[in-house]
Amino acid sequence: MKKSIPDTENLLETVALDLSHDFPLLPLRDALVTPGSSTRVLVGREISQNALQASRAYHDLILLALQPDPDKEAVSPEDLPLVGMLAHVQSVLPLPNGCWRVLLEGVVVVDLVHPEKLDERNYFSSKISLRLYPSVEESLTKLVLAEGVRLFEQYADVQNLSVDIVADVKSKGEAFATYMAMLPFVRISPAQKQKALEQETLDGLGRTINAYLQAALDAERVVEHVRDDVQQKMQQNQKDWFISEQIRMLQNEISDGDTDEVEKLVQKVKEKHFSKAIQEKLDEEFARMRLMQPASPEYAVSRNYIDWFLAIPYGVYTDTDLDLKKVKKNLDSKHFGLDKVKERILEYVAVLKQTKAENKAPIICLVGPPGVGKTTLVRSIAESLGRNFARVTLGGVQDEAEIRGHRRTYIGSMPGRFVQALRHAKCMNPVILLDEIDKMGNDYRGDPASAMLEVLDPELNPEFVDHFMEVGLDFSKVLFIATANSEATIPAPLADRMEVVRLPGYYPHEKLSIAKDYLVPKALKNCGVEDKDSIVFDDDSIKTILREYTREAGVRELERMVETIVRKRVKETLMGKSGKLSLTPKLVEKYLGVPRFLSNRLPQPGHFGVITGLAWTSVGGEILLIETKLLSGRGNLLLTGKLGDVMKESAQIALSLVRERLLRFDIDPAMVRKTDIHIHVPEGAVPKDGPSAGIALTLSLLSAFTRTPVSPDIAFTGEVSLSGDLLPIGGLNEKALAAVDAGVKTLYLPKQNEKDIVELPTTAKKGLKIYTKEHIDDLISILFPKAKKKAVRAKKEKNV
Missing domain, CATH: 3.30.230.10 (Ribosomal Protein S5; domain 2)
Structure with missing residues (x-):
């Protein structure tokens, strides 16, 4: 047989102590501390308080033993079990009634050797030895452990334990540590936990805990079966209505006759004309709210849930303007060049018009370097179509809950970003920009790229289910347009559902036109310059900025340089330097400093190699x-x-x-x-x-x-x-x-x-x-x- 010492964080420190000495012993009535877990207990007996005081001489270590009869006041050493726990005293808080509130952290399971009472100091003490749990057969131990982990996962699901607890249990690896991580969350009596710790082998410990888990699951199934039978036999509708009416009348009496808040919400929901599935879900929530006090936390959760449904623009659709000439004119007036991109957008609008807004074409993804106007182009598309605009930033998103929403069991839960985008857009058919879709990630919290498939796939998005909302919402009328810097880093599941339209960047002559027609007027407006002729940028000065101060595919840095010159000129004007400024290449260097780049980036000729x-x-x-x-x-x-x-x-x-x-x-x-x-x-x-x-x-x-x-x-x-x-x-x-x-x-x-x-x-x-x-x-x-x-x-x- 292979013997293993239980793996605990404080074990090495414990073993380093001299185990030949007696340790003070604290009898517990109705609590059991396990290795790695912390428990608060109330200590009132003198013999127990003396033991706590004595533990200070032992590095705040104390023995714990569960007395079999919790109602017995006077306990003798013979009453105590021979399997206990070496624990660390974390804190002691005296209370006004003479009792102490003590926080104990379990360290390791021990065997009590000759427990006795020290009359001169009036507390129990005992020698100890580390309790070893031998494994009869390693393969059998693994099978028992695997069965225990499986049962605990089912138990956690039934008891609504958080996924973090399950993940922590599964991460332990070593059998004893895994069982000790499970034990605090299994709803059994301290005596049953004591029985598990008294097992002689690691396999016996595992089988005992597995039996407790299986019994708890069986009991839950029986309760659920009985509940279903009762609901079928009772006329539940009449009973619920009768009880809710009584509660409503009582609440009205308490609130001095104020109008019932729940009924106001019911009326608002009726005005929204939700689908049958949503209406049934909200009716269930209203039934729960009528049974709760308004001051209770559960009431606030339900109220927040209903408020989100009321905030969604359900059934609100904006009229789409599908005039191709108007769309083309709008795009040309705000964006220079980009002929291929504009042509693709016009094709999309044409098909949308031909199919009467029932187009299920692939999602358009604009791929290009920073600063070429991807985001502003999407805004222009929304304006051209007469639709509202919303933006969903996906750069750095790693949590699947950001897309699908959080389940309502979590504190601070809220819907995903797409439901929030609908609320922001105030209609069900907006243009939603999926910004930086190539910068999504994934980790232990899920794969957000895969979660987005249900949103973007035209066969699935008519019934997109957000975890928070719990019912399907129609995203089929939304026009999704994505942007990315690199096609290679777009997640593969999403790339398959998108049509890539590339924006290669601007040539020097295009940047020159953009600067004169768009960037300079914008900079003058942003800096509050009303007289547009007071600062004049000629072609040579703009070319100087392009050659010597910017090195980019887009125009973002060019825009910054232009605004820098305008700002400096505004400062000079306010300080008393008046007159018209006609910018020249020499003045560009005055305002922007030494050129950052050489105008000719090629090396000198004549070098071989x-x-x-x-x-x-x-x-x-x-x-x-x-x-x-x-x-x-x-x-x-x-x-x-x-x-x-x-x-x-x-x-x-x-x-x-x-x-x-x-x-x-x-x-x-x-x-x-x-x-x-x-x-x-x-x-x-x-x-x-x-x-x-x-x-x-x-x-x-x-x-x-x-x-x-x-x-x-x-x-x-x-x-x-x-x-x-x-x-x-x-x-x-x-x-x-x-x-x-x-x-x-x-x-x-x-x-x-x-x-x-x-x-x-x-x-x-x-x-x-x-x-x-x-x-x-x-x-x-x-x-x-x-x-x-x-x-x-x-x-x-x-x-x-």
Whole structure:
């Protein structure tokens, strides 16, 4: 048999004491303390109070023993059981009646050895030994423990114990600790708990507790069965009505004839014309309220529940304006560009009009970097349709109850965010913005993304059941529009039910128009400048801000810079500096300080081993400089710049491709074994990964080996296979935007990306010379003429 010492937090401290000494002993009448639990007891007998005083000499440790007869005043050592508890005295509070209120925390189960009464000090004492619960067979112990945990879960459900208690019990792991965690919550007498502790083995302890749990469950089933039979036999409706009328009359007498509050609520509910299911639920709640005193906490809970139903705009629908021309005009007046997004919205409105507002199309999800106007676009959609607007922020939401609501058994419970959004919108068919849907999380409290499926799925949302409301609410008429920064981080269950519409960001000419038509007037209004001609932003000054003070896909930072200039000018005006301000690039530096960015972000030409690549990030496109340096060594490949696994694999492939082609430049491939190759991507603190840097890595290595520089205003993006084929990439809009913004003149892409070039804005097509190639050798022949000449000469010699 395997013996195990019960696992308790204070056990090591207890064992460290000298167990050969006698410990003071406190007899208990009607309470039993278990290891790890705390219990308050009332101590009034002199012999017990003396024992408590003596415990101070034993680090506030005291023995506890349950006397079999709780009504017996004078107890002898022979009356006490030989299994007790070593406990820690947490606090002692004297009461006016002479009794003490004592808080005890159980430490460990012990066997009492020779308990006796010390006459000279008038209290009981005993030697102890730690009680070991041997396990007869480990496999049997696990089976008994598993059965106990299963029964406790059922018992907790019947007794409405919180989920935290069940989770704490299941987390104990060790058998004895699990049983001790269960025991305080099982509603049995102290004598029954004492019987469990007196078991000789761990298996016996488990079987005893399991039997108590099973008996409690059986008793509850019997009570429930009897209750059902009684309800069927009685004319419950007449009885409830008779009793409720009596209570109502008594309450009216107590309140000096004031009108019954419950009846006022009943009248308000009737005016809302709820569905049959909701009305039945509220009638049940009214019946409960009539049986409660208004001052009771349960009455306040029921009143709050009914108030939430009254606050919901049930049956209230706003008239949707489905005039396509009006919607288009509204969108164009408030948002520059975004033609594809506007076209998709107009298609949605057209289908909505054709189907008479019964459209069950996928949820639209606007994906784009920060500052491109996703949230304001959704507001404009709501205004265009004539619908109310509500916003549900999902960033950082990890608790499923935030979506489905809290059950009413919890203190401070309330409905989920979607029911609250209906209350805020004051109608049942608003436009609800699901903001930052890609930033949802999950933990032990549930998976909120999966909980949202019932809200967003058009087949399920006509009867969405919030845990707090407990009945179905119709969300089918709500227009949901989501926003996200990155499509990759949207939870998979939600991505399947949404149609992604991408907002790539703004080109420089678009930012210029947005600043003149939207941002400058807005800044003047926010700062209280009534004369719009007193501060004039010309094109050159705005371009200076764009080049030297902002680096973004959207216009959020641009808006901050414009407002900063306006604020500073307002301050100067109030301090006595009057006159009209015509902003120039020189004045921009005066108001905004030293430029934060260089106007040309490309490196100086003439450096071999340096190639301009392009990258996509969740906040827009970015240029990616790749640098290669060759050093004498042993053929090691060193990669720096915080590169991810994909980029590291791309570098390995690039090196293999370059080694295969070195002979074309009269370079011995064996020199690679004598050369250390260092590849670096600047901004080493920023993580970089993705499959679109293969071409740039290959050309950077080849430029370093051949000592042939490549112009920095030529950019490359795309992956390359081991056979040299160029593979397509995504995010071309964002990358082209970054290329134009950085001063790139020429862009090389894989041949399979030709279809994406068509969708690029006209400005990108005019500002960039875009070429597509199928194989890496096509690029090598253009950028490295030596290889081209050698290949032609080899071809002629072969023909001869």
